[in-house]
Amino acid sequence: MKNKQFKAESKRLLDLMINSIYTNKEIFLRELLSNASDAIDKLYYRSLTDRKVKVEKDDLFIKIKLDKENNTLTVSDNGCGMNEEELEENLGTIAQSGTLLFKEENKNKDMDIIGQFGVGFYSAFMVSDKIEVVSRKFGEDKAYKWESSGASGYSIGETSKDSVGTDVILHLKKDDENEDYSKYLDTFTIEGLVKKYSDYIKYPIKMDVEHKELKKGSKDEYDVHVHEETLNSMVPLWKRDKKEVKDEDYERFYMDKFYDYEKPLRTINTKVEGQCTYNSLLFIPARAPYDYYTKDYEKGLELYSNGVLIMEKCADLLPDYFSFVKGLVDTPDVSLNISREMLQQDRQVRIIAKNIETKIKKELETMLEEKREDYEKFFKTFGIQLKFGIYNGYGANKDTLKDLIMFYSSEEKKLVTLKEYVARMKEGQENIYYACGETTDKIDLLPQVEAVKDKGYEILYLTEYVDEFALQVLMDYEGKKFVNVSSEKLDLDTEEEKEELKKNNDDNKDMFKAMKDALKDDVKDVRFTRRLKTHPVCLTTEGGVSVEMEKVINAMPTDEKVKAETVLEINQNHPIVGKLKDLYKNDKESFEKYSKILYAQARLIEGLPIDNPTEISNLVCEIISK
Ligand code: ADP
Numbered sequence: 001m002k003n004k005q006f007k008a009e010s011k012r013l014l015d016l017m018i019n020s021i022y023t024n025k026e027i028f029l030r031e032l033l034s035n036a037s038d039a040i041d042k043l044y045y046r047s048l049t050d051r052k053v054k055v056e057k058d059d060l061f062i063k064i065k066l067d068k069e070n071n072t073l074t075v076s077d078n079g080c081g082m083n084e085e086e087l088e089e090n091l092g093t094i095a096q097s098g099t100l101l102f103k104e105e106n107k108n109k110d111m112d113i114i115g116q117f118g119v120g121f122y123s124a125f126m127v128s129d130k131i132e133v134v135s136r137k138f139g140e141d142k143a144y145k146w147e148s149s150g151a152s153g154y155s156i157g158e159t160s161k162d163s164v165g166t167d168v169i170l171h172l173k174k175d176d177e178n179e180d181y182s183k184y185l186d187t188f189t190i191e192g193l194v195k196k197y198s199d200y201i202k203y204p205i206k207m208d209v210e211h212k213e214l215k216k217g218s219k220d221e222y223d224v225h226v227h228e229e230t231l232n233s234m235v236p237l238w239k240r241d242k243k244e245v246k247d248e249d250y251e252r253f254y255m256d257k258f259y260d261y262e263k264p265l266r267t268i269n270t271k272v273e274g275q276c277t278y279n280s281l282l283f284i285p286a287r288a289p290y291d292y293y294t295k296d297y298e299k300g301l302e303l304y305s306n307g308v309l310i311m312e313k314c315a316d317l318l319p320d321y322f323s324f325v326k327g328l329v330d331t332p333d334v335s336l337n338i339s340r341e342m343l344q345q346d347r348q349v350r351i352i353a354k355n356i357e358t359k360i361k362k363e364l365e366t367m368l369e370e371k372r373e374d375y376e377k378f379f380k381t382f383g384i385q386l387k388f389g390i391y392n393g394y395g396a397n398k399d400t401l402k403d404l405i406m407f408y409s410s411e412e413k414k415l416v417t418l419k420e421y422v423a424r425m426k427e428g429q430e431n432i433y434y435a436c437g438e439t440t441d442k443i444d445l446l447p448q449v450e451a452v453k454d455k456g457y458e459i460l461y462l463t464e465y466v467d468e469f470a471l472q473v474l475m476d477y478e479g480k481k482f483v484n485v486s487s488e489k490l491d492l493d494t495e496e497e498k499e500e501l502k503k504n505n506d507d508n509k510d511m512f513k514a515m516k517d518a519l520k521d522d523v524k525d526v527r528f529t530r531r532l533k534t535h536p537v538c539l540t541t542e543g544g545v546s547v548e549m550e551k552v553i554n555a556m557p558t559d560e561k562v563k564a565e566t567v568l569e570i571n572q573n574h575p576i577v578g579k580l581k582d583l584y585k586n587d588k589e590s591f592e593k594y595s596k597i598l599y600a601q602a603r604l605i606e607g608l609p610i611d612n613p614t615e616i617s618n619l620v621c622e623i624i625s626k
Helices: 008-021 027-049 086-093 098-104 120-126 182-184 187-198 247-257 340-345 347-370 374-395 419-424 440-444 446-454 467-474 495-508 509-518 548-555 576-586 589-606 613-625
Strands: 002-004 061-066 072-077 128-136 145-146 154-159 165-172 205-214 222-232 267-272 278-284 301-305 308-312 324-329 406-409 415-417 429-438 460-464 482-483 525-529 536-540 565-571
Touching: 027 061, 027 072, 027 120, 027 165, 027 308, 061 182, 061 187, 086 128, 086 145, 086 154, 098 278, 120 128, 120 165, 165 182, 182 187, 187 205, 187 308, 187 440, 247 267, 247 278, 267 347, 278 347, 347 374, 374 406, 374 467, 374 548, 406 419, 415 419, 419 429, 429 446, 429 467, 440 460, 446 460, 446 536, 460 467, 467 548, 495 509, 495 525, 509 576, 509 589, 536 589, 565 576, 565 589, 565 613, 589 613
Parallel strands: 061 205, 301 324, 429 460, 429 482, 525 565
Antiparallel strands: 002 154, 061 072, 072 165, 128 145, 128 165, 145 154, 205 222, 267 278, 278 324, 301 308, 406 415, 406 460, 536 565
């Protein structure tokens, strides 16, 4: 046996490796199984190109052996194996990847080999005190053993091995307060890890599994049988021929994998080759996970590299506004050992993310067109996320999302898209009208809504607090501006009507000034309006902040407080006007009281609090008792 030191850089790297690259110790098994699979691939590939190399595909497999007595876990393969130099080259130098070399030498050939980074093997030191690698190269008689207890170095010597291939024998660490290493000797744990990370390794991963059976006629004595079982399902659903896979297969897969008891609304299965190569299998759930609208929810897709799981939730693959999408991406273009930070900068990942976004958008559009009911169900569950998407990022994504959002409308109280609204606008209609409130019924009762509806215009009913903010960011749709029916910008009167209103307002200027004073400047102005039909008063806002936005912003736990600039508007055709004029002339004290009551009414209708409810209540009683 020759004893050797790792090269200096290797030593440091090994340390780094063991202590920091992987946060998750359990992935060592994934790395060893991937190496074994690569080794088999190499041999199989040679058999296809070299007639002297004879292997039957059915004879190729990986085996995991758990030995509780000796505290070892062994991963064996009957792949290409390594001779002395190769052991030295590949395992004596960290970050030396024989696999990468092989890949480069065999470029452009149809292969999907996993390794290429040259560090995966060493992750086994996270769980082992000592590792032995016994290997016999294909076509050679001699076998060699590489052995190492970590950073101190390694030794290589001759040994014997009956068959071609490699055994990697891990001598597991002793359990300590931080980690339970003995669990890796438990068949149940290993079955779980293989399912989780390596289910789609394309060669069978076998293991002996014990089965207990009650002895005939006994209540507590068991017969123990040992069966060799294949732990992995080998061909991933998303790589199977689409024609072979039934809708139910996808649905069951989704429900099992993402713990949902409802079928997904939509399944999107894509295969892309070219600039980057990947398979993706995406699902649009029918209901929101219980934590979806909390900050605990983590978006992301599973990321696989050639069927091996790299990351359970790769957030970079999904924009926030599509965070409800579940699923996975499988691509040979990212390496197994990539870290989160590196992934963020990975060009391939960015390209895939962009493609996926486009794909999801298209799918939603198709659903909207072809399966309206499904889309509405979807929108009621996740629509708010899309509206946030428009609002966040100062509208950077508004073009992606503007045709996907919906609002209730005065027409049928059903959801409509902006496109549909604009398509059925009245001739000559310049603006898209909307009104805000807690529910569609409450909005229906708003005084400002009545008159606009009466003129034959459709109104969008905004019931979600993000709605108005989203519309503000959108600014317009196909050139049509959004106008709140409660805002000064509502302009439905003819020139003549405007003229008449202006005159009427001018004539009563002093009275309005007196009202404004009585209200202690709570309102910016008081005036007549034509926007009301049967109701006596309403509040109109001037400037960018509406009453609804004031409520939302002030309810947030920040110091930012805003106040909508409101105008008290009075229906010039309402009988109350005569009464006001009379009091203004003859009874200033009552005039002030009436002003206060009218203002309080307007606030109540808008769902705003009244500063002095007792005073108002007393005033009302006083008038009733007269
Ligand atoms: P990677 O797999 O990313 O190349 P590793 O550190 O996991 O890096 O492995 C280093 C090299 O050792 C591999 O590239 C391969 O050449 C060789 N190797 C590892 N395990 C085996 C195995 N079971 N059979 C044959 N060669 C192996």
